[in-house]
Amino acid sequence: MSSRIIEMLEQQDGQYLSGETISKELGISRTAIWKKIKKLEELGYQIEASRRLGYRLAGKPSKLILSELLTKLKDTSFICSVKLLDSVDSTNNAAQQLAEDGAAEGTLVIAEQQTNGRGRMGRNWISPAGKGVWMSVILRPSLSLQFAPQLTLLTAVALCRALKELTTLDIGIKWPNDLLVDGKKISGILLESTAEDERIRYIIAGIGISVNLTEEDYPEELRGIATSLRIEQGNELDRTEVIAAFFRQFELLYTLYQQEGFSPIQTLWEALSVTLHKPVKLTTPAGVVEGTPIGLSESGALIVQKLDGSQVNVFSAVTSGPPDVRG
Amino acid sequence: MSSRIIEMLEQQDGQYLSGETISKELGISRTAIWKKIKKLEELGYQIEASRRLGYRLAGKPSKLILSELLTKLKDTSFICSVKLLDSVDSTNNAAQQLAEDGAAEGTLVIAEQQTNGRGRMGRNWISPAGKGVWMSVILRPSLSLQFAPQLTLLTAVALCRALKELTTLDIGIKWPNDLLVDGKKISGILLESTAEDERIRYIIAGIGISVNLTEEDYPEELRGIATSLRIEQGNELDRTEVIAAFFRQFELLYTLYQQEGFSPIQTLWEALSVTLHKPVKLTTPAGVVEGTPIGLSESGALIVQKLDGSQVNVFSAVTSGPPDVRG
Known part of the structure; x- marks a missing residue:
């Protein structure tokens, strides 16, 4: 029913369509239409409502296209398979399920929207449709459990380097793995490890990047401590580019780490840190x-x-x- | 139906009961009875069959009694709740489910039998009904992930000390956490950790102890490398005593560890090790x-x-x- 409304609005080419017309066409009440419209807005559609004129489609959620993504990820041999979802409770949960079923290292889950995105310490993570990069990748390193926290730091370095490559922003790492612009959080990283004794079974690296969120996407109380690349940079970014840039950096550092150990990662982390030398x-x-x-x-x-x-x-x-x- | 057969055999007080009688009483064929008998044997019942005389109950699986167990565990404040199961795929799986649902530290799952007991590196673990201690306990230490492997070593020390207390056997620890008697494995420990970044969410400590298994319980190819307390010691042990002794030791060492760190555990482990000073x-x-x-x-x-x-x-x-x- 919602998709029928979108279809009708799209045919108007940006012009208003009266609630009455929709009501007649679909055989539902004006109130029911209003509820569907609210739902569509939650999915990322920008719909302008006028009591007199009706509804107008002002913007659509930008959708990730799988074929485009696969083309962009071709440079990185690390990603072996991509699962692109419209909506999921948490990409970490989805990736964990795949890992339990035996999915290989480099299996990537991306969702347009998370309904229950998880941050550090059980906090919620705001991940509306079409505006961010919400993804989780399966790692199966030949590594003993003691070293798992180093991969958290490595992931932060990879993401920081990728975002600095794509923007002119002064992005720094707050220990251990938050990325900040001007003191505000721009991304979240959550690595979930499972191990048997001292052996890592797998790690789910969850990465949330607030790419094209606007101030309205954040509740009042978060506006002083969270931001997006779009808010800071002043323009939208291509999310596919962001994903590809991250995995180029990640593959580079992950390979380096496996060959040379933590020392080069440590140096890079320290250089990007905003935590050091401050009380x-x-x-x-x-x-x-x-x-x-x-x-x-x-x-x-x-x-x-x-x-x-x-x-x-x-x-x-x-x-x-x-x-x-x-x- | 199986329980009816057991009931009938028990009423015979160790004497034979003819297949014909059972067949008439239960209204099932002789072949069906034979199949039920095989099933009962798998559950730990010792049933002697004679073509002429019928069936005789020669031994029952010794069952753990929850009330008895709770009484014995009263000395240890560590265990907060006990779930006693007849049969489960793996006690680690059952405990993990409870942990995901929020169960507290000290929640203990014990099963008379594991149908898919797991050992290190995905190996199977032989855990027949009524003869061993197959259990898993939930730990929620305020500990960073780097230190999780120390708990594997701590658990091995606790179990080694408990079993030495109850037997006269020369039991040693093979790095990291196998307990050996005369070079043969007598128990298995598997700690499964889950963490978010550097923070442990919970650890499932799985402990399998081959208490009263006989040589017949092991497949041919394992007899040279696995054994039980009963085989080595020459007599059966009370499994409830074994469980209580383990948790007394575990609570002691876990408290010590949280107060003093790894150093005293390290000393105890080294003293019990059979791995050190051998190529x-x-x-x-x-x-x-x-x-x-x-x-x-x-x-x-x-x-x-x-x-x-x-x-x-x-x-x-x-x-x-x-x-x-x-x-």
Whole structure:
């Protein structure tokens, strides 16, 4: 029924179509039409409503095209298969299901929309249709579990390098893997690992990039701490380009990591970091750590120089106060 | 129907009951009875068959009793809830489902029988009804992912100490977590971790202990490399006692670990190890390592002194040759 409304509006070529006409054509009430219109807006359609003139299609959600995506990803041998979905609860969930069923490394799941996108620490992740890159890729590294957190840092470096390649923005990494522009979050990375004893079975690398979201896409309370490439850069970006740029960088660094270990990744991460050399207060499983991060350890922990001059390796922080949210 | 047959056999008090009588009573064919009998044997019933006399119940599977178990586990505050199952594909799967649904640390799943018990590296684990301890417990440590492999070593130490407490056997730990008696495997431990970035969501600690298995329970090809407490010790053990002894030790070490870190666990592991100071050849993700293990590193890796005198930390080995299978 909704697709019939879109079809009718599209035939108007940007001109208004009265609610009465739609109502007669589809045999449903004006209220029912209004509800369908709201639903379509949630899916990314821009529909202007006028009490007098009716409805007008002002913009459509830009859809990813699988064939175009596959062509762009041809340069990277890393991606072996792509599953493009209209809507999914969470691309990480979908990829995990595929991994459990034996899907190979490089299997990629992309969704136009996530209805229950997950961020770090169980937080929701805003992922409306057609405006961002919401994707998850299966990794099966020959790596012992101790090293899994290094891949979180590697993914952040790859994404940061890709987005800097495509924009003129000053993008930095907040430890461990948030990308910030002017202190506001522009992407989210969530690597979910499953292991048997010390052996990694697989890792789902979930990457959310706020590409073409507008301010209206964010609830009031998030506008000061979250942003999009479009808001910051001032123009829309081609999401297919963003995906391809990321995987070019990811493949490069992942190969480098497997050949040379963490050391080159560490150097790249430190150069892009906005966390280092600024005072922080971190709540870790072992208690609150206050001091200044001065670098990454060999294993990927954040080295914090405490107020008394001693150094401590922070492997994970449960929460972090405002001082380290801003870049 | 099967339970009716058992009931009838039990009323005979160890005497034979003719197939004809069963056939008449239950209104099923002699062939159907024979099939039910085979099924009962798989469930752990020992039934002697005589062409002339019929069937005789020679032994029943010893069943774990939940109330008895809860009484024995009262000393340990660690276990918060126990789910006792007759049969399950794998207790790790069952516990994982509970963990995904939010079950707390200390939730324990025990099954009389696993139909698809899993061992390290996807190997099957023989877990017939009523003869072993097949269980999985949910852990939710405030611990960063890097340290998860230390819990594998801790679990092995706890189990080794518990089994030494209950038997006079010379039990040792083969790196990382196999328990051996005279070079034969007596238990299996499999810790399955799931994490988001560097944070552990939960760990399922799966523990399989071959308590009262007889030689007949093992296929021919495993008899040289697997054994049970009963075979080695010469008498049956009370499985409830085994479970309680394990969790007393586990709670002790887990608390110690959370207070003092890995160092005391490392010392205990090294003292119980049969891997140290004997030449090994390990196939690791980084290649074959040949040398002599001399201890554990701070992070739980095996420190191997190579033939050229240099030392290398082995975090995981994909396979290991015969030299290190034997204690």
